[in-house]
Amino acid sequence: MLDEAEFDRDDAAPIDMLESYFAAHGWSHEREDEEIVARVKGSWTEYELRAIWREDDGVLQFLAFPDIRVPDERRIALYEAIGLVNEQLWIGHFELWSSSGILLFRHAAMVDGDEPTLSLGQAEMLVESAIDECERFYPVFQFVLWGGKTPAEALAAALIETQGEA
Template sequence: MVEVHSPVGNPIDLVEEIVVSNDWAHDRASEEELVVEISGRWCDYRMYFLWQEELSALHFSCGFDMKVPKRRRGVLYELLALANERLWLGHFDLAAGDASPSFRYAVLLRGIGMASAEQVEDLVDIA
């Protein structure tokens, strides 16, 4: 018999453990949401981890702290489309409001009980 629903533990707790072990600035906005800020070589990164219990999905978004001028957005849309064609997981997009690029990805965890540390680390590495 197929089990219709198996509960999954909140993976945000595991994400927070990894973030703390890396000494990254973060804010646990709620039980289901964690925001992490990291300074990179070219810009700052803001990572959002959001747990959607109803879907057993962990959503990850990594925003790049840069604004794209209007005159360059067309070129960037083309570049992102080319990059997205080659990606197996996730996608890049450009926010309509503030024209900042980001990477998004979601992991479905139904049926596995809990995310592993390796899965969470892979989320960050993919971006």
């Protein structure tokens, strides 16, 4: 958890705040106008995090790509798995881009006002919840794609609560 004292302000324009957040974590990132892309190492894989600010709509779209490409022959099973996983989510959702077979987590935040800003707490919630959900459900997708499990079996196996670390 980052401390607001590490930032010049406790709120900033959405992409500016995310750039500060990524920099404070030491994550490599690139920015172009109203879009920023960062790379983050998770427990399972490296994630690409992408935020796009749509000023006209007052929407910050946040995407997390868990480096999973779905072969055509596994798409039906993965769509079923995505449906079961999305039932478990309160904010955001997983989807599969049909043209490329790329799996991603997507969330959008409404950021209104004359000078829309994002607080450090909002940035942290947006980023960390996306990473947490990708980490939580990565095994489900792997079990379906490569483990020979049905979507229901994969979800049940992935949601077993473990204690401690090996």
